[in-house]
Amino acid sequence: MNRFERVLSWQGFPISAAKTKLEQIKIALKSNAQDYTETSKWSIFNYHKSHNSHYRQLLNNQPISCWEDIPIMTKQDLQVSLEQRLSKDFSAKSVYVNKTSGSSGHPFIFAKDKAAHALTWAHIISLYQQHDIDMSQSYEARFYGIPKDFISNKKERLKDVFAHRFRFDIFDLSDDKLEDFLKEFKRKPFELINGYTSSIVMFAKFLQSKQISLKAVCPSLKACITTSEMLFDSDRKLLEDVLGVTIINEYGASELDVIAFENTEGEWQINNKTLLVEVVDDHHKVLPNGEEGHLVVTSLYNKAHPFIRYKIGDVGVISKKSTAEHQILKKLTGRTNQFAILPSGKRIPALSFYYVTKSVIEDSGDVKEIKVIQETEAEFKIEYVSENELTDRQKSKITKAIETYLEPNLKVSFKKFTTLERSKSGKLKQFISKLNQHA
Known part of the structure; x- marks a missing residue:
């Protein structure tokens, strides 16, 4: 064993x-x-x-x-x-x-x-x-999210140690951060990349722009x-x-x-x-x-x-x-994804909103559905289905989570619905961007 x-x-x-x-x-x-x-x-x-x-x-x-x-x-x-x-x-x-x-x-x-x-x-x-x-x-290069609160973060990091993997922070996929990713591949003998498709593709596009073959940089891969x-x-x-x-x-x-x-x-x-x-x-x-x-x-x-x-x-x-x-x-x-483009220029995988919605998932099952809509680079609308209106405390918790996982000074609004609009296939997308920009 x-x-x-x-x-x-x-x-x-x-x-x-x-x-x-x-x-x-x-x-x-x-x-x-x-x-x-x-x-x-x-x-x-x-x-x-x-x-x-x-x-x-x-x-x-x-x-x-x-x-x-x-x-x-x-x-x-x-x-x-x-x-x-x-x-x-x-x-x-x-x-x-x-x-x-x-x-x-x-x-x-x-x-x-x-x-x-x-x-x-x-x-x-x-x-x-x-x-x-x-x-x-x-040795695994892990392109996954990670909780930001201290205890949960340390637990995940400890799991990574025992599972022989190194986790990259995909909450910021700016060029500077991707350059840091590349440095890790130059230093560490990774054999496997594992993670969210969109984040790995973003890293590959960065490497392509620099005409770099990752296998040449990290031969153990x-x-x-x-x-x-x-x-x-x-x-x-x-x-x-x-x-x-x-x-x-x-x-x-x-x-x-x-x-x-x-x-x-x-x-x-x-x-x-x-x-x-x-x-x-x-x-x-x-x-x-x-x-x-x-x-x-x-x-x-x-x-x-x-x-x-x-x-x-x-x-x-x-x-x-x-x-x-x-x-x-x-x-x-299904399983397609987008990126949120923030005022600072940071590109955030839409799956990051998982860590935001986690903050309001309660075992009571009160919040039934959640959708995040990016109206502009700095404005986000949270649509949700719930038996009761979100309290000020819950709204504050979500806003704080968004500031933690994305960046400060973003405008967040909330609206309660009895049902949420779905795509033609009947699937409810948790994140929708109304921006014309695409990563």
């Missing part, structure tokens, strides 16, 4: 048992993938039906004669107190608790039982290994994993040319697991080990492979918290070439 796995084990996550379980799952899929999926999905459904009172309320005594009879879950269904959503015999102290990024505009707190969380990590370790990446040994946002073909080519390493595209959700991960054949392979991924139409009917629809995901092993036929908010297509054992995500619509 390496250092990273030992830390997981010390924290109460049974990683050794999870790795053994994952190998058993792989054998079962190879033997009869269809049987494995059928058995697993009904097992987790029946478990939550028996052990989770909140889920029984969502079922509302509807007759279930086939899988498609099971109602689709959304994030709105889960915006009640976490204690109300946990299954019998689980408590907030006995499970892994976290918050979603809220990139779709529906932030909420979720939980995984410790065995399920360990299985997620066992799966991620396995995915990385196929690309010759050892999570405990490969092996691969780059892009996540959380769409990776367009033009951006992939830019990254391949400028970084000089293999680009691996990841699609996942923190409340679930990695949903699809690019394999060594260049396919976006769907995770059918710990998840069931379906594509449904507007009426929630399952579509055949090759047709575009809403992605619906079932977490097969999370007993603490139900994610059964959970509508994640993205639209996609499962390839016609897919089999029960080997499923391929052909197309994904």
Whole structure:
């Protein structure tokens, strides 16, 4: 067991048992993938039906004669107190608790039982290994956000030390900061870049403007994993040319697991080990492979918290070439992002607003939806759906968070709605810029 796995084990996550379980799952899929999926999905459904009172309320005594009879879950269904959503015999102290990024505009707190969380990590370790990446040994350049408050910041930094990674501050992607990034690559033997697509692309554009190949500067570099946002073909080519390493595209959700991960054949392979991924139409009917629809995901092993036929908010297509054992995500619509351009000239990834909205996510579930609109370089409007108006204290907290993560002297206004406007695809974007400038 390496250092990273030992830390997981010390924290109460049974990683050794999870790795053994994952190998058993792989054998079962190879033997009869269809049987494995059928058995697993009904097992987790029946478990939550028996052990989770909140889920029984969502079922509302509807007759279930086939899988498609099971109602689709959304994030709105889960915006009640976490204690109300946990299954019998689980408590907030006995499970892994976290918050979603809220990139779709529906932030909420979720939980995984410790065995399920360990299985997620066992799966991620396995995915990385196929690309010759050892999570405990490969030094990672991490292009992710980080909390600004002292305690949370130090906790994340400590995690980074144990996970053998160095985190870049993506809240400021000005040329001066990107120059500092480059200096770190010259000094440190990074093997892997991992992080938000838009931030890595911004860094690559900076390198391109200077005609620098990152592989030449950092010869130890092996691969780059892009996540959380769409990776367009033009951006992939830019990254391949400028970084000089293999680009691996990841699609996942923190409340679930990695949903699809690019394999060594260049396919976006769907995770059918710990998840069931379906594509449904507007009426929630399952579509055949090759047709575009809403992605619906079932977490097969999370007993603490139900994610059964959970509508994640993205639209996609499962390839016609897919089999029960080997499923391929052909197309994904969503996860695009923008940058906020500030009066100082700083360029801030839109996902930074995750750290702003976190400041008002309360376990009461009062704030249902949030959207941030940049009206001008210095003016931002916060639109939200809530049972009650935000208090002066809450507004002050958001304003202070914006000053902390962005910069001072920005004008922030608030407006409460019963519903928020959505895109033509039905997706609620958490950040919209009305500026004509584009990063």
